[in-house]
Amino acid sequence: MLDPKDWQAFRALSHAALDDALDYLQEIRDRPAWQEVPAEVQERLAEPLPQEPTPLDAVYAEFARSIMPYNSGNIHPRFFGWVQGTGTPTGALAELLAATMNSNVGGRNHGAIYVERAVIGWFRELFGFPTDASGILTIGTSAANLIAVLVARTRTLGANVRETGVNIEGGRLIAYTSSATHSCVRRAFEVSGLGSASLRVLAGDSLHRIDPATVARAVEEDRELGNRPFMVIANAGTVDVGAIDPLHELAELCEREGLWFHVDGAFGATAILAPSLAPKLHGIERADSIAFDFHKWLQAPYDAGCLLVRDGALHHATFASTPNYLTRMPRGLASAQPWFTDFTIDLSRSFRALKVWFTVKEHGAKRLGEAIEANVRQARLLGDLVDGNEAFELLAPVQLNIVCFRYRRDGMDEAALDALNDEIVIRLQESGEAVTSSTTIGGRRAIRACIVNQRTTDDDIRRTLAAIERIGDAV
Amino acid sequence: MLDPKDWQAFRALSHAALDDALDYLQEIRDRPAWQEVPAEVQERLAEPLPQEPTPLDAVYAEFARSIMPYNSGNIHPRFFGWVQGTGTPTGALAELLAATMNSNVGGRNHGAIYVERAVIGWFRELFGFPTDASGILTIGTSAANLIAVLVARTRTLGANVRETGVNIEGGRLIAYTSSATHSCVRRAFEVSGLGSASLRVLAGDSLHRIDPATVARAVEEDRELGNRPFMVIANAGTVDVGAIDPLHELAELCEREGLWFHVDGAFGATAILAPSLAPKLHGIERADSIAFDFHKWLQAPYDAGCLLVRDGALHHATFASTPNYLTRMPRGLASAQPWFTDFTIDLSRSFRALKVWFTVKEHGAKRLGEAIEANVRQARLLGDLVDGNEAFELLAPVQLNIVCFRYRRDGMDEAALDALNDEIVIRLQESGEAVTSSTTIGGRRAIRACIVNQRTTDDDIRRTLAAIERIGDAV
Numbered sequence: 045m046l047d048p049k050d051w052q053a054f055r056a057l058s059h060a061a062l063d064d065a066l067d068y069l070q071e072i073r074d075r076p077a078w079q080e081v082p083a084e085v086q087e088r089l090a091e092p093l094p095q096e097p098t099p100l101d102a103v104y105a106e107f108a109r110s111i112m113p114y115n116s117g118n119i120h121p122r123f124f125g126w127v128q129g130t131g132t133p134t135g136a137l138a139e140l141l142a143a144t145m146n147s148n149v150g151g152r153n154h155g156a157i158y159v160e161r162a163v164i165g166w167f168r169e170l171f172g173f174p175t176d177a178s179g180i181l182t183i184g185t186s187a188a189n190l191i192a193v194l195v196a197r198t199r200t201l202g203a204n205v206r207e208t209g210v211n212i213e214g215g216r217l218i219a220y221t222s223s224a225t226h227s228c229v230r231r232a233f234e235v236s237g238l239g240s241a242s243l244r245v246l247a248g249d250s251l252h253r254i255d256p257a258t259v260a261r262a263v264e265e266d267r268e269l270g271n272r273p274f275m276v277i278a279n280a281g282t283v284d285v286g287a288i289d290p291l292h293e294l295a296e297l298c299e300r301e302g303l304w305f306h307v308d309g310a311f312g313a314t315a316i317l318a319p320s321l322a323p324k325l326h327g328i329e330r331a332d333s334i335a336f337d338f339h340k341w342l343q344a345p346y347d348a349g350c351l352l353v354r355d356g357a358l359h360h361a362t363f364a365s366t367p368n369y370l371t372r373m374p375r376g377l378a379s380a381q382p383w384f385t386d387f388t389i390d391l392s393r394s395f396r397a398l399k400v401w402f403t404v405k406e407h408g409a410k411r412l413g414e415a416i417e418a419n420v421r422q423a424r425l426l427g428d429l430v431d432g433n434e435a436f437e438l439l440a441p442v443q444l445n446i447v448c449f450r451y452r453r454d455g456m457d458e459a460a461l462d463a464l465n466d467e468i469v470i471r472l473q474e475s476g477e478a479v480t481s482s483t484t485i486g487g488r489r490a491i492r493a494c495i496v497n498q499r500t501t502d503d504d505i506r507r508t509l510a511a512i513e514r515i516g517d518a519v
Numbered sequence: 520m521l522d523p524k525d526w527q528a529f530r531a532l533s534h535a536a537l538d539d540a541l542d543y544l545q546e547i548r549d550r551p552a553w554q555e556v557p558a559e560v561q562e563r564l565a566e567p568l569p570q571e572p573t574p575l576d577a578v579y580a581e582f583a584r585s586i587m588p589y590n591s592g593n594i595h596p597r598f599f600g601w602v603q604g605t606g607t608p609t610g611a612l613a614e615l616l617a618a619t620m621n622s623n624v625g626g627r628n629h630g631a632i633y634v635e636r637a638v639i640g641w642f643r644e645l646f647g648f649p650t651d652a653s654g655i656l657t658i659g660t661s662a663a664n665l666i667a668v669l670v671a672r673t674r675t676l677g678a679n680v681r682e683t684g685v686n687i688e689g690g691r692l693i694a695y696t697s698s699a700t701h702s703c704v705r706r707a708f709e710v711s712g713l714g715s716a717s718l719r720v721l722a723g724d725s726l727h728r729i730d731p732a733t734v735a736r737a738v739e740e741d742r743e744l745g746n747r748p749f750m751v752i753a754n755a756g757t758v759d760v761g762a763i764d765p766l767h768e769l770a771e772l773c774e775r776e777g778l779w780f781h782v783d784g785a786f787g788a789t790a791i792l793a794p795s796l797a798p799k800l801h802g803i804e805r806a807d808s809i810a811f812d813f814h815k816w817l818q819a820p821y822d823a824g825c826l827l828v829r830d831g832a833l834h835h836a837t838f839a840s841t842p843n844y845l846t847r848m849p850r851g852l853a854s855a856q857p858w859f860t861d862f863t864i865d866l867s868r869s870f871r872a873l874k875v876w877f878t879v880k881e882h883g884a885k886r887l888g889e890a891i892e893a894n895v896r897q898a899r900l901l902g903d904l905v906d907g908n909e910a911f912e913l914l915a916p917v918q919l920n921i922v923c924f925r926y927r928r929d930g931m932d933e934a935a936l937d938a939l940n941d942e943i944v945i946r947l948q949e950s951g952e953a954v955t956s957s958t959t960i961g962g963r964r965a966i967r968a969c970i971v972n973q974r975t976t977d978d979d980i981r982r983t984l985a986a987i988e989r990i991g992d993a994v
Contacts, residue, residue: 045889045890045893045973045974046607046609046818046878046882046886046887046890046973047544047607047608047973047974048608048609051541051545054541054608054609055538055541058537058541058608058612059534059537061612061615061616062533062534062537062615063530065615065616065619066526066529066530066533068619069522069619070526078629078851078852080628081628081629081630081633085630085633086633089633089634089636089637090633090636090637090640091637092640092641092644093640093641093642093644093645093879093884094641094879094880094883094884095883095884095885096883096885097881097882097883097885097886098880098881098883100609100881103877103880103881106880107616107873107876107877110630111620111630111631111633111634111873112616112620112630113630114629114630114631115620115621115622115629115630115631116620116621116622116623116624116627116629116630116631116852117629117852118621118622118623119620119621125852125853126623126844128623128867129621130621131618131619131621132521132522133522133523133529133533133619134521134523134529134575135618135621136615136618136619136621137533137536137615138618139614139615139617139618140536140537140540140611140612140614140615140618141536141540141582141587142614142820143606143610143611143613143614143615143820143821143874144540144543144544144606144608144611145586145587145590145591145594146590146591146593146594146604146605146606146610146611146820146821147590147591147593147821148591148593148601148603148814148821149591149821152591153555153556154553154556154589154590154591154592155556155560155585155586155587155588155589155590155591156586156589156590156591158556158560158561158564158565159564159586161564161565162564162565162566165565165567165568166567166568166569167568169567169568170568183658183864183865183867183868183869184865184866184867184868185867186864186865186866186867187864187865190710190864194710205709205714206709206714206715207709207714207715207716208714208716209685209687209691209708209712209713209714209716209717210684210685210686210712210714211685211686211687211688212684212686213688216684226842226866227840227842227845227866228864228865228866230840231838231840231864233684234680234681234682235665235669235710235711235864236710236711236712237684237685237711237712237713238684238712239680239681239682239683239684239685240681240682241682241683241684242684283842283844284843284844337867339623339867339869340867343521345617345618345621345869346618346621346622346623346624346867346868346869346870347865347867347868347869349867363706363709365702365705365706367701367702367758368759368958368959369601369758369759369956369958369967370702371941371956371957371958371959373941373944373945373957374945375945375949376553376944376945376946376948376949377553377591377592377600377948377954378600378944378945378948378956378957389658389661389662389665389703389706389710390658390659390661390662390703390822391659391661391701391702391703392603392658392659392660392661392812392814392821392822392824393658393659393821393822394658394814394820394821394822395821398582398586399618401582402578402582403521404568404569405569405573405578405581406572406573406575406578407521407572408569408570408571408572408573409568409569409570410570410571410572411521411572412521414520415520415521418520466846466848469848469851469853470848470849470850470851470853471851473851473852473853474850474851479852481844481846481853482846482848482853483843483844483846484843484846492844498520498521498522499520499522
């Protein structure tokens with residue numbers, strides 16, 4: 045009833061739209077890295093609920109005019125704003141195919157189930173996890189970290205916590221992490237009912253890494269206070285500077301102290317694909333759980349994250365249930381246990397594994413690793429250029445793929461320098477030349493360039509820094 | 520670096536894939552409603568992590584051979600298995616375009632933000648919510664219900680609960696819902712740390728609706744016990760039989776008792792688009808929050824759900840935070856507050872609003888309502904056919920779009936009838952003729968047909984019932 049009345053016309057329109065999409069990506073370098081949605085377009089989009097149908101070609105024309113030009117920038121070769129992948133044309137095609145099949149991957153017995161299982165199997169293998177480890181694709185690492193906290197909660201409090209809820213009477217559960225940890229981890233503690241008071245945030249070293257000895261002391265202190273240490277959340281690539289915590293030492297500590305060892309590897313975990321970077325991740329194979337994204341350094345289109353859990357049975361025990369209307373059957377569509385919904389919050393879930401499957405199949409692990417290595421090399425290049433230019437100051441050593449620096453001018457006080465650097469970041473975006481973001485490093489406002497971009501060339505790096513210098517001089 | 524080396528070849532392949540996808544949907548009626556993934560295909564998919572690249576045309580060929588034929592059934596005109604939409608070709612095209620733009624809709628200032636705001640605005644208008652009500656697109660109603668529980672938790676315990684966590688010392692928070700409520704609501708209580716003991720599950724009436732007087736008594740009892748009643752979760756379309764709770768009376772009760780009034784309207788809420796059905800939803804406009812899906816009766820491809828919250832400030836207070844690396848700016852890409860991540864669990868989020876935007880624009884509210892009305896009429900037709908056939912027994916009155924019935928045979932005991940009906944459901948799926956599911960109604964195993972299918976004709980209904988009778992006779 046909602047399918048095309050005229051399939052031929054739909055076919056023509058969709059082929060034209062596909063060509064537009066491919067032109068758009070093929071010519072992305074010639075487009076602005078960012079441009080603001082004009083006020084009149086914003087107003088046009090804020091229309092009331094349409095009551096009557098609109099011919100599809102008119103809907104498409106409005107999309108092409110009012111929406112498509114205003115992407116969020118991350119597909120551009122000079123986007124370094126935040127840790128965001130570019131996607132690929134193959135990934136976009138995979139989304140078309142996934143939406144055509146329109147599979148609900150909450151469970152049951154169909155092709156998408158086996159693809160998601162395959163993808164999970166690949167990354168289980170990559171991270172050296174056992175074959176009975178479980179996994180689930182999520183919107184992203186935020187949800188994956190939340191699920192990890194919930195599984196760790198189950199391990200400590202028993203599956204009965206699902207019924208009783210959290211109660212600090214028996215001693216507050218405490219997890220340990222560094223001050224460089226992403227805010228989504230705090231949110232996971234808020235959502236789970238443990239509360240962010242259960243997250244002990246410890247200062248890192250000069251490279252933003254947590255010190256295992258500091259964690260060990262905090263564990264001891266908490267035990268003396270009657271708290272219940274239960275979890276360490278390590279970073280494989282912090283959001284501000286790309287620091288990797290000492291994973292091997294933390295694994296030792298967690299084993300000794302009986303703590304759940306979770307790694308938030310949102311983007312950094314996948315650096316294990318690059319032979320030159322894999323040693324930095326030594327110890328990740330000992331984690332109890334690893335959260336990471338496909339839509340960052342693996343360039344799958346948004347959104348797709350993943351959680352791997354060593355103890356698959358515990359993961360299952362944290363979520364599984366079988367109401368009448370989800371009866372499992374020995375044969376037919378309602379077979380093929382376990383179902384993915386028994387490992388996550390959601391029942392209905394899209395076929396997000398397909399874009400990952402296409403990406404990994406097309407490029408293979410080695411080439412994906414090479415793309416990651418190229419970005420790390422580009423970050424070093426940018427760091428060197430910053431270091432060698434008196435107009436700039438590096439605010440943190442370049443450890444992976446993130447460069448935090450600032451434009452400087454003699455005689456300016458700190459507040460003025462902060463404001464100047466924020467203004468530079470905004471003007472750079474407004475120029476459409478490139479995108480970086482702002483953060484604060486050691487109390488000073490920084491220009492932050494996160495290189496997670498398979499389209500970037502060395503020349504893009506040079507051109508971006510030159511634009512920043514030019515804008516800084518002009519402000 | 521991961522973009523096509525040969526754009527012309529990529530273009531040719533993607534046009535061919537688009538034609539395959541359109542053929543697939545255009546000929547969907549001629550395909551089996553379900554077919555099992557053969558064992559050798561399952562094995563082939565379970566390959567180790569590919570190290571080397573594979574030419575994209577070979578990857579696509581493997582997809583076409585090993586994955587595409589094995590969809591989860593819901594796109595077929597005779598799929599009535601669970602409450603799942605079919606999607607549309609337009610929705611699939613929108614996914615291609617969204618993945619091409621590859622916007623991260625966690626926040627910032629770009630086109631996708633305004634589209635998601637527009638979509639939320641449309642449904643705020645549809646449900647009679649005020650313009651300062653907030654909304655967020657989610658994977659589905661499971662996550663939307665969870666967020667609603669978290670916002671209601673904030674209202675009762677204060678935003679401080681984010682830090683302190685849940686503690687039953689001050690009295691256990693209690694929510695009220697019917698025994699027909701979906702299991703994802705229980706899961707929301709498990710995840711939130713309140714525990715399912717905080718969900719008072721009350722028996723419904725003969726039509727599976729909750730009785731407001733029963734809720735009122737339970738509230739009184741809980742207060743006497745020192746518990747803290749805080750929330751009512753009403754159903755607009757229960758999963759087993761499509762029952763709609765007395766929303767208006769529950770709204771009255773919640774206002775009187777100071778309880779948060781949440782409506783789980785996963786599929787049923789959108790029936791408000793149909794003039795003949797809207798009166799059944801009277802009272803939904805008084806809800807504090809409404810959760811519903813676009814990928815069910817609105818036929819957007821998976822996944823896309825939504826939560827609307829009347830008190831947008833409270834919704835914001837439940838999630839918002841501003842770490843350094845997410846600094847908001849007055850201009851540029853990092854402007855346009857509030858950001859969607861301040862209303863949900865996730866930071867990175869895909870542009871799932873685009874498929875909803877295309878769907879609503881193309882068809883308009885009226886036609887979407889007509890498609891819903893058609894399914895309800897078809898459910899009545901199926902109910903009448905069941906009722907008029909001695910081989911069958913209706914197990915619940917047809918209230919909306921779900922028909923629960925069983926095949927019967929004189930002289931068979933209940934256990935044998937249960938097993939027979941389960942076997943019929945499996946054999947129907949295996950035949951590829953149609954898909955229904957199994958559930959239990961009043962202790963008896965039922966064949967359950969959920970009609971959420973914009974491709975279904977009346978003939979499909981007749982043909983499905985005839986197949987069930989034929990299989991029943993043959994077992």
